[in-house]
Amino acid sequence: MSPDFLNFIETFLNGLMAGVMYSLVALGFVLIFKASGIFNFAQGVMALFAALTLVGFQTGQVPFAHLIRAIFGVEILHWGAGMPTILALILTMGVMVALAFLIERLVLKHLVNQAPIILFMATIGLAWFLEGLGDLMWGADIKPMDVGLPSGGSFWWEDLTATWAAQGSDYYGMYIDTLDVSAAIIAVALVVALSLFSQYTATGRALRAVADDHQAALSVGISLRRIWVIVWSLAGFVALVAGILWGAKSGVQFSLSLIALKALPVLILGGFTSIPGAIVGGLIIGVGEKLAEAYIGPLVGGAIENWFAYMLALAFLLFRPQGLYGEKIIERI
Amino acid sequence: MLYREAGDFKTTYREDNQTFPIKSERILFWAAMAFAFLVVPFFIDSYWEKSVLVPLLVWALVALGLNILTGYCGQVSLGTGGFMAVGAFACYKLMTAFPDLNIFFVVLLSGCVTALVGMIFGLPSLRIKGFYLAVATLAAQFFLIWVFNKFAWFYNYSASGQITAPERAVFGIAVTGPNAAPWATYLFCLTILFIFAWFARNLTRGRVGRSWMAIRDMDIAAEIIGVEPLKTKLSAFAVSSFYIGVAGALFFSVYLGAAEVTEAFGIDKSFLALFMVIIGGLGSILGSFLGAAFLVLLPVLLKNLFVGSLGWPTDVAAHIQIMLIGGLIVFFLIVEPHGLAQLWRLAKEKLRLWPFPY
Amino acid sequence: MNVHIREDMSRHTLRADDGIATGGDLLKVDNISLSFGGVKAISDISFDVRKGEIRAIIGPNGAGKTSMLNVINGFYHPQEGVITFRGKTRSRMRPHEAARQGIARTFQNIALFKGMSTLDNIMTGRITLQKRNMFWHGLWAGPAEREEIEHREAVEGIIDFLEIEHIRKTPVGSLPYGLQKRVELGRALAAEPALLLLDEPMAGMNLEEKEDMSRFILDVNQQFGTTIALIEHDMGVVMDLSDRVVVLDYGRKIGDGPPDEVRNNQDVIDAYLGVPHE
Numbered sequence: 001m002s003p004d005f006l007n008f009i010e011t012f013l014n015g016l017m018a019g020v021m022y023s024l025v026a027l028g029f030v031l032i033f034k035a036s037g038i039f040n041f042a043q044g045v046m047a048l049f050a051a052l053t054l055v056g057f058q059t060g061q062v063p064f065a066h067l068i069r070a071i072f073g074v075e076i077l078h079w080g081a082g083m084p085t086i087l088a089l090i091l092t093m094g095v096m097v098a099l100a101f102l103i104e105r106l107v108l109k110h111l112v113n114q115a116p117i118i119l120f121m122a123t124i125g126l127a128w129f130l131e132g133l134g135d136l137m138w139g140a141d142i143k144p145m146d147v148g149l150p151s152g153g154s155f156w157w158e159d160l161t162a163t164w165a166a167q168g169s170d171y172y173g174m175y176i177d178t179l180d181v182s183a184a185i186i187a188v189a190l191v192v193a194l195s196l197f198s199q200y201t202a203t204g205r206a207l208r209a210v211a212d213d214h215q216a217a218l219s220v221g222i223s224l225r226r227i228w229v230i231v232w233s234l235a236g237f238v239a240l241v242a243g244i245l246w247g248a249k250s251g252v253q254f255s256l257s258l259i260a261l262k263a264l265p266v267l268i269l270g271g272f273t274s275i276p277g278a279i280v281g282g283l284i285i286g287v288g289e290k291l292a293e294a295y296i297g298p299l300v301g302g303a304i305e306n307w308f309a310y311m312l313a314l315a316f317l318l319f320r321p322q323g324l325y326g327e328k329i330i331e332r333i
Numbered sequence: 334m335l336y337r338e339a340g341d342f343k344t345t346y347r348e349d350n351q352t353f354p355i356k357s358e359r360i361l362f363w364a365a366m367a368f369a370f371l372v373v374p375f376f377i378d379s380y381w382e383k384s385v386l387v388p389l390l391v392w393a394l395v396a397l398g399l400n401i402l403t404g405y406c407g408q409v410s411l412g413t414g415g416f417m418a419v420g421a422f423a424c425y426k427l428m429t430a431f432p433d434l435n436i437f438f439v440v441l442l443s444g445c446v447t448a449l450v451g452m453i454f455g456l457p458s459l460r461i462k463g464f465y466l467a468v469a470t471l472a473a474q475f476f477l478i479w480v481f482n483k484f485a486w487f488y489n490y491s492a493s494g495q496i497t498a499p500e501r502a503v504f505g506i507a508v509t510g511p512n513a514a515p516w517a518t519y520l521f522c523l524t525i526l527f528i529f530a531w532f533a534r535n536l537t538r539g540r541v542g543r544s545w546m547a548i549r550d551m552d553i554a555a556e557i558i559g560v561e562p563l564k565t566k567l568s569a570f571a572v573s574s575f576y577i578g579v580a581g582a583l584f585f586s587v588y589l590g591a592a593e594v595t596e597a598f599g600i601d602k603s604f605l606a607l608f609m610v611i612i613g614g615l616g617s618i619l620g621s622f623l624g625a626a627f628l629v630l631l632p633v634l635l636k637n638l639f640v641g642s643l644g645w646p647t648d649v650a651a652h653i654q655i656m657l658i659g660g661l662i663v664f665f666l667i668v669e670p671h672g673l674a675q676l677w678r679l680a681k682e683k684l685r686l687w688p689f690p691y
Numbered sequence: 692m693n694v695h696i697r698e699d700m701s702r703h704t705l706r707a708d709d710g711i712a713t714g715g716d717l718l719k720v721d722n723i724s725l726s727f728g729g730v731k732a733i734s735d736i737s738f739d740v741r742k743g744e745i746r747a748i749i750g751p752n753g754a755g756k757t758s759m760l761n762v763i764n765g766f767y768h769p770q771e772g773v774i775t776f777r778g779k780t781r782s783r784m785r786p787h788e789a790a791r792q793g794i795a796r797t798f799q800n801i802a803l804f805k806g807m808s809t810l811d812n813i814m815t816g817r818i819t820l821q822k823r824n825m826f827w828h829g830l831w832a833g834p835a836e837r838e839e840i841e842h843r844e845a846v847e848g849i850i851d852f853l854e855i856e857h858i859r860k861t862p863v864g865s866l867p868y869g870l871q872k873r874v875e876l877g878r879a880l881a882a883e884p885a886l887l888l889l890d891e892p893m894a895g896m897n898l899e900e901k902e903d904m905s906r907f908i909l910d911v912n913q914q915f916g917t918t919i920a921l922i923e924h925d926m927g928v929v930m931d932l933s934d935r936v937v938v939l940d941y942g943r944k945i946g947d948g949p950p951d952e953v954r955n956n957q958d959v960i961d962a963y964l965g966v967p968h969e
Contacts, residue, residue: 039464067653070645110667117409118670120464121611124604125662132656140648261600264468272464301483310472317461317469346840346847535831539839540814540821547804547815554802557764559790559819559882568825616806 006161010174011294012287017180019286021245024187025263026270026278027194028238033272034211035231036108039120042127044260046096046236049130051243051252052138053095055145057088063137085147089240096236097229104229131257140254145247150178183245190241191279194234203230211273265313270324277324285309352534369523374516382515383588389629390522391584396609396621397526397533398576403607404615405537406569407549408458412470414602415477416574418594419447420581422487425496428509428586429489436501436508440525440582447578448571450477455570459563462552474600481594488594495593498586509586518587525583529576534618536572545569546616577606608658612665614674623673631658711777713743717918718763718886723772725758725942732758733769733942740886745912746920747929747950750939751963756922757799759939760888763920764796765789777885791819793885797875797892799922805864809874812863813849816881817842849877853907869900876907880917887911889921893928901925905932926964930954938963 025043032040040046056063060082082088107126111119153175161174198204209217210227218224246256266285270277292308343349353359377386395413402408423443427434454473458466481487488496500510507513508521536542544565547555556562585592592598605628613624632654639650669675711717718740725733733755740746748756761767763774765784774781776792795816804812821842827835850856853873858866863874872892879887892908893901905928911917923929929936930950938946938953940962946953953959 066646066649070643070649107663107667114666114670117463118666120409120467121607122663122666124607125659125666128604128659129656129663130659132652132654132659136649136652136656140652261471264471268465268468303479303483307472307475307479310468310475314457314469314472317465318457321460321465346843347836350836350839350843532829535835536825536829539828539831539835540818540823541825541828543807543811543815544818546807546811547818550804550806551802553766554798555804555815557766557786557790557796558816558878559787560815561787572825 006174007294008291010161010176011290013174013176014180015287015290016283017176017184017286018290019283020184020187021242021259021282022262022266022286023279023282024190024238024242024245025259026266026282027191027275028235028242029263029267030270030272030275030278031194031238032231032235035207036210036228037116037119037214038108038123039116039272040235041120041123041260042130043235043239043263045127045130045134045257046099046239047243047246047259048252048254048256049099049134049243050092050096050236050240051145051247051256052134052143054088054092054147054240054244055143055247055252056138057091058082058085058146059143061138066139067136089147092240093237096240097233100229100232100236103232104225108228109225127257127260131254135254142251142253143247145244145252147244147248149182149245149248152178154178154181179248183249186241186245190238191275194238195275207231262309265309268313269316271322274324280324285312288312350538352538366527370520374520377515377519379515382519384633385629386519387522387588389626390519390526391580391588392606392609392629393622393625394522394526394529394580394583395577395606396613396625397530397618398573398580399606400610400613400615400617400621401533401537401545401576402569402573403610404617404620405542405549406545406566406573407552408455408566408569409463409467409607410470410573411467411600411603411607412454412473412477413577413606414598414600415474416447416451416577417581417584417602418477418481418598419450419574420444420578421585421592421598422481422496422594423447423578424582424586425489425498426487428499428501432499435503436521436586437503437525439501440579440586443582444575444579447581448575451570451574451577452567455567455574458566458570471600474603478594478598481598493593495591496585497591498589501586509590511590513587522583522587525579529579530618530622533572533576537618541568549616608662611662612672614672615670617672617674619677620672620674623677627673628658711742713916714741716740716775717742717777718920719773719775720759720763721773721775723759723762723769723774725755725762725767725769731942733762735771736939736942736944737772738937738944738947740918740920741935742918743912743916744918744934745908745932746918747933747936748920748922748939749924749926749929749936749963750945753941754939755942756939757890758942760796760890760920760922763789763886764794764888787819790882793882794888795879795882795884795886796888797872797879797890799890799894801868801871801875803863803871803875803878806862808860808862809855809866809877810843810846810850810859812874813846813877813881814842816878817846819882846877846881849880852880852910853877869896869903872896872900872904873907876904880911884917887917887919889919889923891922891924893923893925901928908932 025047028043028046029040032038032043055061062068083091103126107122111122154177157174157176198207206217206222206227207230209220209222210224214224217227242259243252243256246259250256262285263282266278266281268281269284270279270281289305289309289312293302293305296308297304343354348354351359353362373386395417399410399413402410420443423446424439427439427442428436431439454470457469461469482494485494488494491497498509500507500512502508503517503521506517508517537545544555544560545568547558547560548562548565548569552562555565581598585597589597609624609628610621611624612627613622614620635654635657636647636650639645639653640647665672716739720739721737723733723736724731736755736759748759750756758767762769765786765788768783776794804815807815821838823835823838827833850859853876855870855873855877858870858874863871866874876889876892879889889908893904896904908919908921909932912919921933933950935948936946936950936953937944938956938959945962946956946959948956954964
């Protein structure tokens with residue numbers, strides 16, 4: 001095989017890995033949208049918040065340390081040596097569930113029956129609130145995330161692929177980060193678990209019923225509010241996983257919340273209500289973005305990753321407004 | 334008793350169509366205008382100009398523009414920052430390419446350029462709606478910022494990638510550049526805002542505004558009645574972008590003086606503008622002003638309170654500010670989805686009957 | 692607030708004479724078929740609407756009545772068939788073009804603009820008649836203002852006719868159902884249509900409201916000479932109001948003619964009317 005072709009494969013594979021990560025974030029959106037018709041803009045910030053909290057617990061930070069110092073002049077940044085990752089994970093999940101509960105109590109309950117766009121804007125407000133809260137609790141500095149996932153290039157794969165190239169060509173093998181691989185595996189596992197959950201458990205059935213028709217679900221005795229708490233907790237869980245994986249990759253920092261923006265084109269492509277759509281859409285965007293950066297980027301000066309996904313999604317929308325897996329929209333009057 | 338409409342009879346449709354149908358309201362309005370135009374310029378200093386009044390005027394213009402698109406025509410846009418950047422860079426290019434052209438016309442032309450760009454990015458609105466469109470406008474935001482970063486022609490190949498406004502004058506009085514007097518920049522922005530607000534009010538009370546609102550309230554029915562979706566949506570995009578472009582031009586040339594595109598016109602600006610419109614009131618001219626005032630003044634007040642009075646570090650204050658703004662957005666959406674403007678209307682309703690409500 | 696000028700409505704009724712004599716074919720629908728995916732909503736339906744008449748379209752739920760109206764005003768595009776309106780055969784057409792040609796309608800589920808007042812809603816109906824461009828409207832003073840006032844006068848005429856003066860400036864969202872229906876009729880009338888399509892104008896109304904609405908429909912037809920095609924389930928109303936009736940069932944036409952004839956048509960009785968209770 002020629003090095004050019006191998007490079008293409010490498011880009012493609014890296015695109016797939018990135019795509020899985022996008023899918024993961026998009027999945028959080030889809031969960032909430034299906035169950036409540038809310039486009040949750042705060043999903044990315046939830047990932048940031050979860051990651052911050054996890055790191056905070058792990059390293060034993062004191063929440064609101066800076067605020068406490070500002071008000072009382074007491075300097076307590078740490079309360080100890082931290083805690084084991086597992087315990088921190090469980091506690092963080094607890095925080096996310098509590099958050100889901102509070103969101104339902106304080107926000108959603110009061111916005112029932114509002115226009116979708118109002119709810120959308122409310123989640124933008126929520127995103128800002130959580131962002132400020134996260135920073136205020138844990139500080140805005142960049143923190144490393146270490147939950148024991150392997151990282152670094154895979155030598156095995158590099159050696160293996162080096163032998164694929166034609167004899168005599170300068171080809172040193174493909175670079176693939178093991179962190180990306182484990183992230184992809186975790187993401188796939190999560191998706192499978194979620195589909196099993198929604199397919200085979202009573203709660204899952206209730207979730208799907210609510211997604212289909214709120215009124216009908218209510219009439220057979222499903223508590224909408226309980227379902228919403230569950231769904232937001234699930235989304236919080238997905239956000240936690242996404243936060244861990246993205247945080248391990250690039251550190252826990254503000255830019256983590258911007259992955260929400262990355263997920264938007266994925267959603268457009270896949271449709272807001274389809275889990276397979278989120279996955280396939282994520283892969284398409286991941287691959288498309290990496291390929292475009294590698295092959296179109298140099299022609300126009302690079303750094304097109306920021307907007308390419310949007311343009312791709314937009315071009316797609318013009319031909320299929322309902323997304324990949326959405327149903328054809330028949331307008332009625 | 335001061336504010337009443339009893340006895341204030343209208344005998345022609347012309348009188349009935351007035352912007353301020355009630356006499357005391359008219360008096361109040363013109364008194365406020367007289368204060369803004371004739372009194373404030375004599376007392377304005379550099380602090381008030383740079384941190385309160387000029388940003389307030391510029392953001393009010395942005396909010397007005399976005400309100401036309403989102404509040405009146407129902408098309409949510411997250412591309413405001415990008416469109417402001419178009420206005421700013423058009424202004425910069427025009428200022429440097431035609432040094433003799435009056436800044437007033439430069440600003441207007443920048444608006445025209447932005448209107449064209451806005452219409453191009455408004456084209457998808459014909460096929461896609463709601464959040465899908467919001468996401469599409471994000472494409473505009475990212476793409477435009479990228480363009481202004483990537484192609485050095487836009488910033489005249491300056492090494493830093495910054496654009497800096499040269500000094501330009503109106504009637505021989507500098508309004509841009511480091512030597513501009515506070516009262517001059519203030520009056521320049523105020524005049525433009527006054528004209529634009531008046532124009533927007535006229536547009537929204539007549540046929541044009543009705544066709545926008547028809548599309549907003551029920552697009553299918555609107556089309557069946559004879560509102561042309563293409564023309565209507567694009568006209569909203571054009572007018573809105575025109576306003577935002579003019580505001581962007583002022584933001585850069587009069588307020589900032591020098592700007593770097595990612596920092597000055599990033600996505601946070603898009604959200605800020607959207608928040609102004611929501612808090613102020615969707616579909617209300619007055620709301621645009623109230624929303625802009627609220628979100629320009631709030632950080633100033635908070636900063637004075639936390640950093641100035643309590644002596645907290647600025648980053649803590651900044652985080653609290655973000656939290657508060659986010660919380661307020663949610664609060665407003667829950668309590669009064671129609672924003673400050675609606676609160677004002679309700680207050681007027683009460684006042685109209687006061688002191689004998691029954 | 693008390694603006695009230697009585698208008699001579701006849702001045703504002705019909706658009707430029709289209710050369711069709713009363714009783715001539717205003718609208719002809721030939722062999723229309725419409726399907727969504729595999730579902731046939733309308734198959735091979737033909738009928739005509741004569742100028743000046745009240746034409747009723749009846750049939751059980753899901754018979755394709757609303758789809759038929761949607762086809763007539765260009766909202767749906769039939770796969771087969773020809774529509775001739777005012778002597779012109781129409782190619783594929785968007786709804787707003789149909790509106791411009793003089794077709795106005797009301798909707799089964801009220802489709803008013805909830806954020807606007809009654810006055811603005813009815814003014815919106817005249818959008819196809821207002822000509823001044825955006826620039827003039829932005830300046831307001833002068834031509835745009837004159838235009839607005841001129842149309843306001845016409846709209847006040849309609850408000851007067853429908854007896855809704857008292858809710859002129861009320862946001863329509865807060866009006867009771869019956870009044871909303873009336874405002875919607877007003878909005879359609881404001882366009883001075885050559886053909887008025889009414890989709891269940893009396894659905895959900897009580898007897899009194901139905902009587903009011905019937906009177907308005909008759910008045911529109913008789914005073915202004917507006918041709919009306921309406922869908923209605925209340926047989927009493929249909930038989931009283933309409934000059935001729937089309938009966939649809941499962942997307943097919945099963946009857947067409949004057950009310951008496953249709954009433955005694957065996958197909959129609961089987962499909963829709965049932966046997967009268969003795």
